[in-house]
Amino acid sequence: MVLEKDIPKFVEWVGPAFFSYLLGLAVFAVVVGGVAWLVQTVLYGPMAAGDRVYHGAVGLVGDLGRVSWRRVTAMTRLAVKESLRKNVLVALGLFAVVLLFAGWFLDPSSVNPGRLYLGFILTSTNLLVCLVVLVLAAFSLPADIKAKAIQTVTTKPVRTIEIVLGRFLGFSAIGTASLLVMGLAGWAFVVRSVAHEHLLTQEDLEDVAAADGSLAGYRGRTSFRQGHRHWVELGPEGSGRTDVAQGHRHAVRARESADGKRVFEVGPPEGLLEARRPLRGRLTFRDRDGSPSAKGISVGAEWGYRQYIEGSTLAAAIWTFEGIDERDFPDGLPLEMIIRVFRTHKGDIEKGIGGSVRVRNPRTQVETAPFYFTAKEFTIDSIMIPRQVAVTSPEGGTRQVDLFDELVDRKSEAVGPADAGGGGKGRIEVVLQCLVPAQYFGVAQADFYLLAGNGSFALNYLKSCLGIWFSMLLVAAIGVTFSTFLSGPVAVLATLSVLLVGQVREFLSRWYESLVTGDATIVPGGGPIESLYRIITQVSITLELEETPAVLAMKAVDTLLVSPMRLLAAVFPSLGSLGTGEFVASGFDIPLDLIAEHSLETLGYVLPCIVLGAVFLKAREVAS
Amino acid sequence: MRVSDRGGAPELETEGLLVNPGTEKNLVAAANAAGSSSEIVVETRNLSKVYRDFWGRSKKVALKPLDLQIRRGEIFGLLGPNGSGKTTTLKLLLGLIFPSTGEAVVFGRDATEVSKNERIGYLPEESYLYKFLDAEETLDFYGRLFDMPPEERRRRATALIEMVGLTRDRKRQLKEYSKGMTRRIGVAQALINDPELILLDEPTSGLDPIGTREMKDLILDLKARGKTVIMSSHLLADVEDVCDRIAVLHQGELKELGRVEDLLRVTDTTQVRARGLPPAALEELREVCRKFGGTEIEVGNPTITLEDLFLEVVRDADARPGRRASQPRS
Numbered sequence A: 001m002v003l004e005k006d007i008p009k010f011v012e013w014v015g016p017a018f019f020s021y022l023l024g025l026a027v028f029a030v031v032v033g034g035v036a037w038l039v040q041t042v043l044y045g046p047m048a049a050g051d052r053v054y055h056g057a058v059g060l061v062g063d064l065g066r067v068s069w070r071r072v073t074a075m076t077r078l079a080v081k082e083s084l085r086k087n088v089l090v091a092l093g094l095f096a097v098v099l100l101f102a103g104w105f106l107d108p109s110s111v112n113p114g115r116l117y118l119g120f121i122l123t124s125t126n127l128l129v130c131l132v133v134l135v136l137a138a139f140s141l142p143a144d145i146k147a148k149a150i151q152t153v154t155t156k157p158v159r160t161i162e163i164v165l166g167r168f169l170g171f172s173a174i175g176t177a178s179l180l181v182m183g184l185a186g187w188a189f190v191v192r193s194v195a196h197e198h199l200l201t202q203e204d205l206e207d208v209a210a211a212d213g214s215l216a217g218y219r220g221r222t223s224f225r226q227g228h229r230h231w232v233e234l235g236p237e238g239s240g241r242t243d244v245a246q247g248h249r250h251a252v253r254a255r256e257s258a259d260g261k262r263v264f265e266v267g268p269p270e271g272l273l274e275a276r277r278p279l280r281g282r283l284t285f286r287d288r289d290g291s292p293s294a295k296g297i298s299v300g301a302e303w304g305y306r307q308y309i310e311g312s313t314l315a316a317a318i319w320t321f322e323g324i325d326e327r328d329f330p331d332g333l334p335l336e337m338i339i340r341v342f343r344t345h346k347g348d349i350e351k352g353i354g355g356s357v358r359v360r361n362p363r364t365q366v367e368t369a370p371f372y373f374t375a376k377e378f379t380i381d382s383i384m385i386p387r388q389v390a391v392t393s394p395e396g397g398t399r400q401v402d403l404f405d406e407l408v409d410r411k412s413e414a415v416g417p418a419d420a421g422g423g424g425k426g427r428i429e430v431v432l433q434c435l436v437p438a439q440y441f442g443v444a445q446a447d448f449y450l451l452a453g454n455g456s457f458a459l460n461y462l463k464s465c466l467g468i469w470f471s472m473l474l475v476a477a478i479g480v481t482f483s484t485f486l487s488g489p490v491a492v493l494a495t496l497s498v499l500l501v502g503q504v505r506e507f508l509s510r511w512y513e514s515l516v517t518g519d520a521t522i523v524p525g526g527g528p529i530e531s532l533y534r535i536i537t538q539v540s541i542t543l544e545l546e547e548t549p550a551v552l553a554m555k556a557v558d559t560l561l562v563s564p565m566r567l568l569a570a571v572f573p574s575l576g577s578l579g580t581g582e583f584v585a586s587g588f589d590i591p592l593d594l595i596a597e598h599s600l601e602t603l604g605y606v607l608p609c610i611v612l613g614a615v616f617l618k619a620r621e622v623a624s
Numbered sequence B: 001m002r003v004s005d006r007g008g009a010p011e012l013e014t015e016g017l018l019v020n021p022g023t024e025k026n027l028v029a030a031a032n033a034a035g036s037s038s039e040i041v042v043e044t045r046n047l048s049k050v051y052r053d054f055w056g057r058s059k060k061v062a063l064k065p066l067d068l069q070i071r072r073g074e075i076f077g078l079l080g081p082n083g084s085g086k087t088t089t090l091k092l093l094l095g096l097i098f099p100s101t102g103e104a105v106v107f108g109r110d111a112t113e114v115s116k117n118e119r120i121g122y123l124p125e126e127s128y129l130y131k132f133l134d135a136e137e138t139l140d141f142y143g144r145l146f147d148m149p150p151e152e153r154r155r156r157a158t159a160l161i162e163m164v165g166l167t168r169d170r171k172r173q174l175k176e177y178s179k180g181m182t183r184r185i186g187v188a189q190a191l192i193n194d195p196e197l198i199l200l201d202e203p204t205s206g207l208d209p210i211g212t213r214e215m216k217d218l219i220l221d222l223k224a225r226g227k228t229v230i231m232s233s234h235l236l237a238d239v240e241d242v243c244d245r246i247a248v249l250h251q252g253e254l255k256e257l258g259r260v261e262d263l264l265r266v267t268d269t270t271q272v273r274a275r276g277l278p279p280a281a282l283e284e285l286r287e288v289c290r291k292f293g294g295t296e297i298e299v300g301n302p303t304i305t306l307e308d309l310f311l312e313v314v315r316d317a318d319a320r321p322g323r324r325a326s327q328p329r330s
């Protein structure tokens, strides 16, 4: 899973985020007020315009204080009834069709079927729920205005904020109900789709002899199901585990059947639907001469997320993990890593690229002997660092030590005072190297972690549905807001555009970073004008442009554009960043911090949207 | 509205509905019920409306500056041909559209203020209701908008549905209703809050003679309960039958304003009415008239009808645009 930024701790995030939110809101309010004043000035002259804007603002604050829940719920019920009587159930039918379709064309024998199914189900649920809500929200109010039913409503003592809020709640309720149904159906679909069993009989197995000729165990292959089979290695008593194929393995147990024969039971797939809780570290690099460097190697015009280390040199990637508690890892440190391999020559394609991992105490620099592994692409490699490890002594030779005694640094200033009981949290370094000459390992900070535990997959799925729920709320709010002053189809388009701008938010901040740092590799190709020029003249984005006056002028304009564009984009919500389907599909637990942040972010957009919608509706002659 | 089975005139069954004893505002209303008081309920000052398009360009001058004062307990009629600005005036009073100049004041507050709606009932030109609701749900919905507690909502909804004679159809969605039925539920909706001021836009349009009659009775009944009613119509008979005062609009301009009797009284003509006079007496009457210098002596034809007045105003307005109501009529 790609995780470009660390997920900040909620308590650290909330303060600054709230401050910049208020700032943004204030700027936005001033801009809206200014535009309203300008428009009114054209119609009524500057003084009267100022008066109107002032009274509008005062009236709005008054309205906010006078909201009646009975009226709001009346509008909510109306919206729900309207949706139900206008056949939203069609959307659920559509979802059923999607499931049928998915069952037919999704390939259960793919490399990682759990990921495929989850990704598909969550994406289509998200899309359908948001689409249904968007259409309902965007078309309802314009239809009311067109049919003039709104006139009967606004001549009752109902405030525009109640109309907008009520509608928003109504469509959100419909969205929530659809999400519940789709979520449950999707869950059942995924669980059923990835579930499978293999058969294993005595005939599939051959004996494995130990050095002394006694029976060491059995070896063989399971039956072929869902496009794969597993190798199994069993102990002499007949139990063990299969190897990992398609992202999962099975446990195998032997028992005696009634007629005295030995029967093997292959358990359900493990590791397909998981919610791993990673403890992530901070990544630094050593270059090929072994000296510290901020970055690895970039292997071409690839996106800077992943850095590469060269094989068979001193180049290394080093993760520093903090907050390691003996009580959390009583059996040692389970390391998991997702490593990309970049081959400069084909080598033996079957064999995979070997690498090594060493654990090091950052203070004393005491280091374990290397653990070797072979990097498999697209799967998670795991290594268990046991409690008792061999370290190389300065005098030469190795000695066995306890991981937490010698390798975990619990004394440094950076760590803080150790617990009285001696089991305080500590710091550790893990060093990764590639062992094959002229081949490279690609690593990213998030791709190498300690498995701190496993959460419940069901809960994780629920959390992901919560992410969809946030998106749905956002879409409902924006849709309703636009529908207060635009016609239905235009409101749909406007909402989609806002969400689209939100999608490029990340990109714009990268571009900003690229300009500020002068590092053209962050966003190759420059700003909008330069990019346009490159598209027309067909100059590759990696080529430096010749510094002619025209090019310099172009770049200057781009530089001028960056700040307003970034500001604008920062104002727009990003549905992409609310989505947490990627976590679930990749089998990672969604951090609660992230959910808390997303919930506040959603609220932060929804509330002003509703107020804005109320303002628009109030400023509008609903009867003309 | 229910026609009573006593065979006489249609009678409204509004028991315990429009008068809500015990509330202070109804006591005030009852005190004023005897006739129109001096309290001004609606006032417009220099009120005008120009419809504009998106770019702010003027599309239509729908109402030229209008000054009106409507008192509590009055039935005020807005009379005028189609497109004369009646609906525009009502919408301005309701705050549904905003004035281009001047202001509309309702219950002493600006017409765009929402809180005034607590005391207002409005029946639009056509009943603009939610077609997917049934009659009960409709009244319940609007009752909620008045923040009424459930018990009161249920009571009023039942009584109003009974009153407008939709009891049997109360569970049917409005999209199945006929025009007359839609109008009835529209009336019920407008009265859900027992309003003090009721604005009716063309209340009798599209109704059959019985429905029209019931509507007029309802209006008179509202007056009897001290309510103020402003209605618009292009149907002269309606206005003549129920209105205390009328304003005649033509192309957005006020042409006539006053009490109906005053407007229809022909001041330079004398009418004598008697029963059972022999033809000789008629001849003698003519003689007397001639003796006092009377001309064009006629018997019968006591007043002009409102229709005459209406046509005259329209004809006159076409011939001499710009004449205002304040100017004496020729």
Ligand SMILES: Nc1ncnc2c1ncn2[C@@H]1O[C@H](COP(=O)(O)OP(=O)(O)O)[C@@H](O)[C@H]1O
Binding pocket: A623, A624, B051, B052, B059, B060, B061, B062, B080, B081, B082, B083, B084, B085, B086, B087, B088, B089
């Ligand atoms: N929303 C509008 N936009 C432009 N012109 C309008 C609008 N509403 C009404 N008008 C025009 O204003 C004039 C008065 O309309 P209206 O008040 O509805 O008349 P009435 O109710 O007396 O029949 C008409 O000429 C009508 O065409």
Ligand SMILES: [Mg+2]
Binding pocket: B083, B086, B087, B088, B125, B201
């Ligand atoms: Mg009209």
